[in-house]
Amino acid sequence: MEFRLPKIFARPPEQKASRAQALFALFAEAKPYWSPKNISDLAREGYAKNPVAYRCVRTIAEAVASLPLAMYDGLRELDRHPLLGLLARPNPRETRADFLEAVASHLLVAGNSYIELVAIAGEPRELYALRPDRMKVISGREGWPEAYEYSVAGRSVRFEMQETEGTPPPILHIKLFNPADDHYGLSPLEAAHRALDIHNAASGWNKALLDNAARPSGALVYSAASGNLSQDQFERLKSELELNFQGAQNAGRPLLLEGGLDWKSLSLSPKDMDFIEAKHAAAREIALAFGVPPMLLGIPGDNTFSNYQEANRSFYRGTAVPFANRLLSALTNWLAPAYGEKLRLEPDLDQVQALSSERESLWRRVNEAGFLSDDEKRAAVGYGPKAG
Numbered sequence: 001m002e003f004r005l006p007k008i009f010a011r012p013p014e015q016k017a018s019r020a021q022a023l024f025a026l027f028a029e030a031k032p033y034w035s036p037k038n039i040s041d042l043a044r045e046g047y048a049k050n051p052v053a054y055r056c057v058r059t060i061a062e063a064v065a066s067l068p069l070a071m072y073d074g075l076r077e078l079d080r081h082p083l084l085g086l087l088a089r090p091n092p093r094e095t096r097a098d099f100l101e102a103v104a105s106h107l108l109v110a111g112n113s114y115i116e117l118v119a120i121a122g123e124p125r126e127l128y129a130l131r132p133d134r135m136k137v138i139s140g141r142e143g144w145p146e147a148y149e150y151s152v153a154g155r156s157v158r159f160e161m162q163e164t165e166g167t168p169p170p171i172l173h174i175k176l177f178n179p180a181d182d183h184y185g186l187s188p189l190e191a192a193h194r195a196l197d198i199h200n201a202a203s204g205w206n207k208a209l210l211d212n213a214a215r216p217s218g219a220l221v222y223s224a225a226s227g228n229l230s231q232d233q234f235e236r237l238k239s240e241l242e243l244n245f246q247g248a249q250n251a252g253r254p255l256l257l258e259g260g261l262d263w264k265s266l267s268l269s270p271k272d273m274d275f276i277e278a279k280h281a282a283a284r285e286i287a288l289a290f291g292v293p294p295m296l297l298g299i300p301g302d303n304t305f306s307n308y309q310e311a312n313r314s315f316y317r318g319t320a321v322p323f324a325n326r327l328l329s330a331l332t333n334w335l336a337p338a339y340g341e342k343l344r345l346e347p348d349l350d351q352v353q354a355l356s357s358e359r360e361s362l363w364r365r366v367n368e369a370g371f372l373s374d375d376e377k378r379a380a381v382g383y384g385p386k387a388g
Contacts, residue, residue: 039109039110039132039133039187040133042109042110042187042189042190042193043109043110043133043189045193045196045197045200046109046189046192046193046196047109047189049200050196050199050200050286052199052283052286052287052297052299053189053192053196053286053290055292055297056108056188056286056287056290056292056297057105057108057109057290058105059292059296059297059315060104060108060290060291060292060319060320060323061100061101061104061105061108062101063315063316063320063324064100064101064104064320064323064324064327065096065097065098065099065100065101065104066097067320067321067324067347067348067352068347068348068351068352069084069087069328069345069346069347069348070345070346070347070348071083071084071343071344071345071346072343072344072345072346073341073342073343073344074342074344075379075385081339081343082124082339083124083332083335083336083339083343083345086124086125086126086127086335087099087127087331087345090126090127090128091118091126091127091128092126099127099129100327102129103115103129103174103327104323104327106129106131106132107174107175107176107185107327108187108188108189108290109132109187109189110132110133110185110187111132111175111176111178111184111185111186111187111188111190112132112135112173112174112175112176112184112185112187113129113132113173113174113175114129114130114131114132114135114148114150114171114172114173114174115127115128115129115130115171115172115174115331115334116128116130116159116170116171117168117169117170117171117172117334117335119167119168119170119338122167122338123338124168124335124338130150130171134150134151134152135148135149135150136148136149136150136151137173137183137184138158139182139183143182145161145173145183146160146161147159147160147161148161148171148173159171165337167337167338168334168335168337168338169334172330172331172334174326174327174330176188188289188290189289191289192285192286192288192289192290195282195283195285195286195289196282196286198278198279198282199279199282199283199286202275202278202279202282203279205275206275280299280300283297283299284299287299290319291315291318291319292315292319293311293312293314293315295308295311296308296311296312296315309354312354313354313355313357315354316352316354316355317355321347321349321352321355324347325346325347328345328346328347329344329345331345332344332345362380366380374386
């Protein structure tokens with residue numbers, strides 16, 4: 001009978017002792033590190049640390065909050081209404097602009113925005129914008145949200161979503177479409193998080209390079225007579241290089257070479273990499289995710305608009321107004337049952353200065369349409385029929 005040793009006692013394969021003779025690489029190719037995508041990290045790395053994302057959020061939120069509003073009951077425009085008064089002063093601490101800016105900013109940064117309603121005897125009295133990172137959706141048996149749980153300072157408050165006739169539910173959840181989640185929206189910051197990381201990393205690299213008197217990375221050549229480093233010399237040199245010269249925080253740090261060591265540059269210098277253009281490309285991608293023309297942010301390149309006025313008009317028409325319509329329609333659908341009316345709240349585009357040329361053109365074309373009656377002309381420009 002032939003006896004064979006178990007595999008654990010088998011002879012290990014031979015290993016090469018060579019360390020590429022006189023050359024070894026300082027850096028190895030590695031996978032890119034992308035920042036986490038939870039709400040807190042997106043808010044910190046995107047909104048708080050990236051000027052492009054911050055300006056995009058502020059530009060959209062301030063534009064939405066500053067739009068003049070018009071309320072309609074069917075086709076009839078209302079000059080006064082309790083809902084208009086509630087939005088004018090949603091709570092004792094905020095004005096309409098503050099409240100709408102907070103709601104829009106939460107939606108842009110987190111992809112979700114939550115509004116709490118305080119009602120007395122079924123009548124809406126106050127509105128509060130709640131932080132999305134503190135809110136949790138509780139799903140029912142059928143998969144729809146049956147409650148919301150808001151946690152702060154170690155305590156939690158549960159809001160039941162039971163609807164009664166004439167009384168809106170206590171929480172309004174506005175979210176951006178997310179194809180991979182049933183309950184939480186997808187933030188533009190999450191879609192642009194790789195461009196955010198590139199933009200932030202380029203800024204960090206540039207700062208570290210300036211702090212360390214810029215020199216690119218490369219390889220060390222050992223040219224002593226023996227041509228090889230001992231194991232102890234290799235491990236010590238490797239650990240010192242990794243500790244003191246590897247990473248963005250040590251970018252460009254000068255090396256003190258001795259004992260036959262010589263530096264050979266391998267990687268591209270920042271000038272060759274043209275990281276300024278890389279930053280601009282990342283900035284344009286961030287602006288693209290938010291729908292803000294790069295010209296409005298002062299980003300060079302890809303200026304497809306002939307002037308600033310045209311870019312501003314495109315921003316209002318393609319981003320600010322649709323975003324405002326989303327918020328206002330959600331608010332009116334939520335609160336209208338408390339007033340028993342078919343209310344509609346829309347931006348008053350006739351008072352938006354950026355769209356004045358478009359409105360002027362519309363008014364002129366409608367006025368010249370002699371085949372339309374006065375009421376048909378009024379309907380074409382967004383007004384109801386004449387009184388009486």
